[in-house]
Amino acid sequence: MADIKDNYSFQELEYLFKGADDLQSFLRQGKILGFNNKQATKLFSKMKKMKKEFNTLRNIPDTFNKHFSERGWFAYESLNTPVMEKSIELAEQGKMDEGEQVLIDYFTNRDEIGIFVSQLSHMEEFKARHTLLWNAVEDHFEERYHASVPVMLMMMDGFVNDIEQKGFFAEGVDLNVWDSIAAHSSGLQKMTSIFGESRKKTRVEKITLPYRNGILHGRDLGYANVYVSSKTLSTLLALGDWARALRDGKNEDRKEFIPPTAEENAQSIVNSVEQFRETKKVKEYLNQWKPRNIEVGTDIPEKGEINEYKEDTPEQAVVSFLHFLLRGNYGGIAKLASYTWKKNKSMGLMAGEAREIFARKKLIDYKLLSVKDTGAAAANIQVWMQFEREDGTHFEHEADLRLNYENEEGRPSSCGFEKGEWKLLQYGLSEIEWSDIKTR
Structure with a gap:
């Protein structure tokens, strides 16, 4: 019986690190494509650490099962x-x-x-x-x-x-x-x-x-x-x-892992070089990025219309979500869902999931409490919300809504660096559902 560490995905990652090792040997022969020795040394120092972490993580499932499966x-x-x-x-x-x-x-x-x-x-x-x-x-x-x-x-x-x-x-x-x-x-x-x-x-x-x-x-x-x-x-x-x-x-989709050919390894090196150059651009952008200092009630209204909030901001996305919720527009909520939530799901299925969470409780009031930029591609917005259940009872909840800035392919992207949209993570909606159950 093969171990978990022999799973296809783990073998594939192992060869990715081997490709990085090959690239390091290649770069030692001299400067190429604008890299200097200091940059290369720093890059491969990180790769060495990542490879060590990967080897540790790869063995955890098998070791854990060996100790605890009988229990x-x-x-x-x-x-x-x-x-x-x-x-x-x-x-x-x-x-x-x-x-x-x-x-x-x-x-x-x-x-x-x-x-x-x-x-x-x-x-x-x-x-x-x-x-x-x-x-x-x-x-x-x-x-x-x-x-x-x-x-x-x-x-x-x-x-x-x-x-x-x-x-x-x-x-x-x-x-x-x-x-x-x-x-x-x-x-x-x-x-x-x-x-x-x-x-x-x-x-x-x-x-x-x-x-x-x-x-x-x-x-x-x-x-x-x-x-x-x-x-x-x-x-x-x-x-x-x-x-x-x-x-x-x-x-x-069962398939046997086949080590890459020399030609494929060469292409991997080229891809790694290009990826490094792109990563360098992102890093330069992030070094210049600073979080905004937003005070709710002063810089932005605590409760307002969507057009009262600046476009391409996490607070406008949250207010859009709240307005969709007020009107029971579950399709609109689905469009605001993060790729991590909607992966492999249709818009109709996403709208159905949103309906399941909110159909038996109606949002009747809300206000923004705080807006915090936690990164160039992430933000947390606290919102006070009041709901009315079908039986007429009310409950309140302070939701910590988390958002990612995602590009067209659904990958996190730095806001201002490339085109994307602010998307809502499911965690905050789960908190609301959990709060309803606990307060019944």
């Missing part, structure tokens, strides 16, 4: 890398329980986990489970584990069934996906065996693994604890990465 934890794309690193560090010191506690602390942190739950809840196959998911997650964070665990186990089974026509715990289910971390045989596939273990005896003692059969058939009575609930939630979120890998066609 019901496994690596996947969305799982926080520093959390895995800390757990591994403790495990290799012989402190397995402390390493597992790091994971428990992470999965009981609302702010850390909320965004990933929101991403999962808006997947097409999860729409019918949207309300149940949020209720189960809220039960988890409120330590009502007797309620959170069975619901999440049922959703895992149903979610996989909708995609594969076999449930997560069904005999013969194959969750392996080529070039995936979550869907590697040491990940989700292994959990189907561990969590699906036959449990024919009634037990009252505490368990720390989410044995589906024992829990749902009323045999494992000691399941209602943070260990079982956190591992079930982790696996449920990993299924989101599995489903996204399938949606991206990875199972249909």
